[in-house]
Amino acid sequence: MLARAANNIFWMARYVERAEALARLLDASLRSALLPATGEQRLSDWHTPLLVTGRYEAFREENEAVTEGRVLSYAILGRNNPVSIKASLGNARENARATRHMLTTDLWEGLNQTWLGVADLGWKDLQRQGIVTHLEWVRTRSHVFRGCLYGSMRRGEAFWFARLGGAIERADATARLLRVKWPSLQGSDYSAGQHDANAYYRRMVLLDALSAHKAYREIYADNLQVHRIADLLLLRPDMPRSLAAVADEIILGLEKLEAGEGSLKRARLLRHRIGSAQVGDLMRTGLDVFLGGVIDEVADLSNVLQTEFMMVP
Amino acid sequence: MRLRIRHETRYRLAEPARRAVQYLRLTPRQDRCQRVLSWSVSGPPSLVPWTDGFGNRAHVASEVEAHDALTILVEGEIETNDTWGxxxxxxxxxxxxxxxxxxxxxxxxxxxxxxxxxxxxxxxxxxxxxxxxxxxxxxxxxxxxxxxxxxxxxxxxxxxxxxxxxxxxxxxxxxxxxxxxxxxxxxxxxxxxxxxxxxxxxxxxxxxxxxxxxxxxxxxxxxxxxxxxxxxxxxxxxxxAPVVGLRSGGKGEDLSVDLSVEQVQSQSQSQQ
Amino acid sequence: MSGKKSAFDEMHGKGGKMRPPYADYSNWLHAMSIDELDRRHKSADSIFRRSGITFNVYGAEGGVERLIPFDIVPRILAAAEWDKVALGVCQRVRALNAFLDDVYNDQNILRAGIIPADLVLTNEAFCPQMLGMKVPKRVYAHVAGIDVVRVDEDTFYVLEDNARTPSGVSYMLENRQAMMRLFPELFASQRVAPVNHYPELLLETLRAVAPGGVDEPKVVLMTPGQYNSAYFEHAFLAQEMGIDLVEGSDLYVDDATVYMRTTKGPRRVDVIYRRIDDDFLDPLAFNPGSMLGVPGLLAAYRLGKVTICNAVGGGVADDKSVYVYVPDFIRFYLGEEPILSNVPTWQLRKPDDLAYALAHLPELVVKEVHGSGGYGMLVGPAASKAELAEFKAKIKSSPESFIAQPTLSLSTVPTFVDKGIAPRHVDLRPYVLTGRETVVVPGGLTRVAMREGSLVVNSSQGGGTKDTWVLEDAGKEAGHARARR
Structure with missing residues (x-):
């Protein structure tokens, strides 16, 4: 397969995943904002999307205040925001357009329609249809994308490059989200006999954002406790957005693509690092260092992949 | 007149290039006013002779590995006639x-x-x-x-x-x-x-x-x-142009050329 | 002189009598309500928009994507009408290929004085880098689009030849797809000759001209990139043929051989169906500023290591100053009389022709010799006084750059417009393929001037397209099974 086309397909999937991750994050922020909180706490909720996407400074250059409306508009539509949902969907579509001859009609038309849904969208339209509705729509369109990918594409190189791109972006997104949100989840646990309703709600919102709330109840049949949340979102290979699961998916993709040792070794190392982590240790040291390491390793892996397969110098 | 020509072109790069392709028009044309006695072009890892649309005897030179130096060496002897232009x-x-x-x-x-x-x-x-x-x-x-x-x-x-x-x-x-x-x-x-x-x-x-x-x-x-x-x-x-080329990447070109065109006595010429 | 007055209507003929090819369709149409047509018209629009069938408009910021207006009323030709056109365009393309082979090798036609040598040799489109080169099967114009117009029941003219990188064939294919989705009942009741096998034929053509000794040629389609106006078509054809869609940066030359960069390392390329202009193919040989090309490609090409389709330098055959001589090429190379005529043409490099044209400018269409796409063209009857004066000055300053033709009253075909069904002017571009032999799929792309009375059908100038039907004779068995995707 043409190296450039592999690159396009890889990034097509990454961008769709990126848009979805931001939609989930914004949804979580919106719901956090409904919780009773001090003005300061509420404000910090709206810092999260900017921090996770690395756009805080750029945002502050354009905006004096961090307000709900401004952050939402910037994160969803921001003209000067290269990682806004709209920009990511546009990039996904451009990458697909460059390789549309290799995609099934279902996949291309699905993605093209997603793009047409945001191409002319303005802030006023967004308010009219409802922000939450729109964010749900973005999530659904990402599901449609994955569905088309799984349901219509031949299991050839293009398919695996798309899955690989999706998995790598998901690893990055999960790690970033947890890293930023983790401190706000702290608070006493119910088991200690104290009641910190806010901490509880924040944990619930995070699990919801990662579609993991029901799974938590099913697996642990317990109150929402941070060490269990860490176990669920980091280490359990059966949770589709956990780091363990995406690392497995990355390795699977690399094996299917007959990747070179350079990238496979890195991916296995990443998996090992996740697999050998102990929740107890993580709770003691905090997640920051661990997740920072994961984010760097994922970025490294992505770069190695691009030179190995996609001839990107 | 019998002429001996030696033409060496050396490129050095401060920052290596990923690859390079050149057209070399460094082989004398065959015509009535000049006869090539011996001629060689060497240097680049791949060198394939071809003739362009103007009948010029060219080479296409390519280097597909990263490199920070490239040399082209042209050597030969040629017999020329004065045809009053x-x-x-x-x-x-x-x-x-x-x-x-x-x-x-x-x-x-x-x-x-x-x-x-x-x-x-x-x-x-x-x-x-x-x-x-x-x-x-x-x-x-x-x-x-x-x-x-x-x-x-x-x-x-x-x-x-x-x-x-x-x-x-x-x-x-x-x-x-x-x-x-x-x-x-x-x-x-x-x-x-x-x-x-x-x-x-x-x-x-x-x-x-x-x-x-x-x-x-x-x-x-x-x-x-x-x-x-x-x-x-x-x-x-x-x-x-005797040499045209393009390379990807690479910076800081330092080009040096050694060229001599000397007359040699032609009484005892050996054909090859 | 608007087309309304004297134009030949392909449905209603001269006296308003229904012409046979349209008989069945017309019955069906009369049974349809305008509302129902409107509904189907809208769903056609959404089919095209959803599949992203767009072209990029030059000049617009960031290359705006637009839909080419698609008309739901087909243009219908009877088998006998089409047969004449098909024979005519194939004959013409055979002559063009013979001409190209000749001017780049023996130049017999110049010696014979059939066409002035200067006109060829000093032509910008004449490419000296092709001199003395033997291309596989001696084919240069592998894909040619011959623009044909109709003025009455029996007369078709060739308006111009396109031997470089003619575009639009994807619209021919997509229009048929859309029509079959929108009006399945029409295809069930009539025998419309299929066109869907065009990509098959194209691939066959490209493989047939692979360099000698290559058994399983690797064919690629080379595009200037996704911001090119015809990118959709490039992607579409690559997909239909199952070949790689490459840009210049995906290819490189080593050992005078062309390779493409793949995820599994370098892969040799044997045939390049290029959709970029000559000038951009090889920055070492042509435009040195080209970022789109492949350095070293010309050497590989001249050494026969790769085949480029269409061949480099084909533009000298479709130049409008050369156009005038194409009927003579047919006689000279094929020993045949032209089946299709040229439009009478004044060559303004000739003093007499120039004088005539300047005196009759308001009646004429004037075209730039090297122009294309409807740019740099004057339609006398539609031009304002100021435009006429401006063009007159342009012509006087360089007469050799222009030709003039009478304003033809192009035939009309009923077209679905805001007001309902009304006649609009059309032309026809059949796509002629030459590999082992010269073939053409039935029909081609009908372009329609959507504005009332307008004669300009180019998509860049607001023209639209129609599906073109060639009705197979009821008695005659179809030569091939109807291809379906």
Whole structure:
């Protein structure tokens, strides 16, 4: 397969995943904002999307205040925001357009329609249809994308490059989200006999954002406790957005693509690092260092992949 | 005249390039005024000979690995004849083709003014003497000055600045000929001369009905002699340049050229 | 002189009598309500928009994507009408290929004085880098689009030849797809000759001209990139043929051989169906500023290591100053009389022709010799006084750059417009393929001037397209099974 086309397909999937991750994050922020909180706490909720996407400074250059409306508009539509949902969907579509001859009609038309849904969208339209509705729509369109990918594409190189791109972006997104949100989840646990309703709600919102709330109840049949949340979102290979699961998916993709040792070794190392982590240790040291390491390793892996397969110098 | 030529071009790069491709027009043309006795081109990892549309004997050189140096070495001996600058029409290139203006030889008003006085006498047997006069006029208007122009300079720019090198002289001559309705073309080659800066040289040829291609060297105000070796012809420099290339990446080029064009005694020549 | 007055209508003929090819369709149409047509028209629009069938408009910021207006009323030709056009365009393309082979090799036609040597040799489109080169099967114009117009029941003219990189064939294919989705009942009741096998034929053509000794040629389609106006078509054809869609940066030359960069390392490329202009193919040989090309490609090409389709230098055959001589090429090379005529043409480089044209400018269409896509063209009857004066000055300053033709009253075909069904002017571009032999799929792309009375059908100038039906004779067995995707 043409190296450039592999690159396009890889990034097509990454961008769709990126848009979805931001939609989930914004949804979580919106719901956090409904919780009773001090003005300061509420404000910090709206810092999260900017921090996770690395756009805080750029945002502050354009905006004096961090307000709900401004952050939402910037994160969803921001003209000067290269990682806004709209920009990511546009990039996904451009990458697909460059390789549309290799995609099934279902996949291309699905993605093209997603793009047409945001191409002319303005802030006023967004308010009219409802922000939450729109964010749900973005999530659904990402599901449609994955569905088309799984349901219509031949299991050839293009398919695996798309899955690989999706998995790598998901690893990055999960790690970033947890890293930023983790401190706000702290608070006493119910088991200690104290009641910190806010901490509880924040944990619930995070699990919801990662579609993991029901799974938590099913697996642990317990109150929402941070060490269990860490176990669920980091280490359990059966949770589709956990780091363990995406690392497995990355390795699977690399094996299917007959990747070179350079990238496979890195991916296995990443998996090992996740697999050998102990929740107890993580709770003691905090997640920051661990997740920072994961984010760097994922970025490294992505770069190695691009030179190995996609001839990107 | 028997000439021994050694031409070494070395590129060094401060930052390595990923790959490079070059066209080398560094093999003398086969024609009646010159006979190649021995010739070799070497250096680049891949070197494949080909003939371009103008009948120039070229090589395509490629280097696909990262590299910070590249050398091209050309060596050989050649026997030349003095044909009083006249080449019979034996190269299969239709002369009218060379009436086409190119970006480098496009005539502006100044060039048209320069050529116009020669129009009346540029007919029949008067053509060659007139072109010699025009050669003189060009040399007068554009003085030879190394480093005053580069490979992208046009004939019009050279005339406007009044300074140039052999390439500019040739372009200007060609532009004037085309104004006069005479097909003219660019020649790149070697010159055996006291002036070492002219060892790598360029001149022009005009097509004169009844005679064939006649050479004019405005930089030296003469027709080509047996001191001239023809490497390539084209519409202009762009088509006849001895070396053109492109590389990906790489920075800080340091280019050095060693070129000698020496006369050797020809009594005991050995054929190979 | 608007087309309304005297134009031949392909449905209603001269006296308003229904012409046979349209009989069935017309019955069906009369049974349809305008509302129903409107509904189907809208769903056609959404089919095209959803699949992203767009072209990019030059000049617009960031290359705006637009839909080419698609008309739901087909243009219908009877088998006998089409047969004449098909024979005519194939004959013409055979002559064009013979001409190209000749001018780049023996130049017999110049020696014979059939066409002035200067006109060829000093032509910008004449490419000296092709001199003395033997291309596989001596084919240069592998894909040619011959623009044909109709003026009455029996007369078709060739308006111009396109031997470089003619575009639009994807619209021919997509239009048929859309029509079959929108109006399945029409295809069930009539025998419309299929066109869907075009990509098959194209691939066959490209493989047939692979360099000698290559058994399983690797064919690629080379595009200037996704911001090119015809990118959709490039992607579409690559997909239909199952070949790689490459850009210049995906290819490189080593050992005078062309390779493409793949995820599994370098892969040799044997045939390049290029959709970029000559000038951009090889920055070392042509435009040095080209970022789109492949350095070293010309050497590989001349050495016969790779085939470029269409061949380099084909433009000298479709130049409008050369157009005038194409009927003579047919006689000279094929020893045949032209089946299709040229439009009478004044060559403004000739003083008499120039004088005539300047005196009759308001009646004429004037075209730039090297122009294309409807740019740089004057339609006398539609031009204002100021435009006429401006063009007159342009012509006077360089007469050799122009030709003039009478303003033809192009035939009309009923077209679905805001007001309902009304006649609009059309032309026809059949796509002629030459590999082992010269073939053409039935029909081609019908372009329609959507504005009332307009004669300009180019998509860049607001023209639209129609599906073109060639009705197979009821008695005759179809030569091939109807291809379906």
């Amino acid at each position: 006249i080449l019979p029409l034996d190269d299969g290139l239709p002369p009218p083709m060379f009436l086409r203006p190119t970006p480098l030889t496009l005539a502006d008003d100044a060039i048209r003014d320069l050529a116009k006085p020669f129009a009346a006498s540029c007919v029949g047997t008067g053509t060659v003497p007139t072109l010699h006069q025009m050669t003189g006029a060009i040399a007068e208007r554009v003085v030879y000055a190394t480093g005053s122009t580069d490979v992208t300079s046009t004939a019009a720019e050279a005339l406007a600045s009044g300074k140039g090198v052999c390439q500019d002289h040739a372009h200007l001559f060609i532009a004037c000929c085309r104004v006069l309705g005479l097909p003219a073309r660019y020649v790149s080659g070697y010159l055996h001369s006291e002036r070492s800066e002219m060892a790598s040289h360029a001149w022009a040829e005009a097509f004169v009905e009844g005679l064939g291609w006649v050479s004019f060297d405005p930089a030296n105000c003469q027709s080509a002699t047996d001191a001239y070796v023809r490497l390539a012809v084209g519409f202009d420099y762009a088509g006849a």
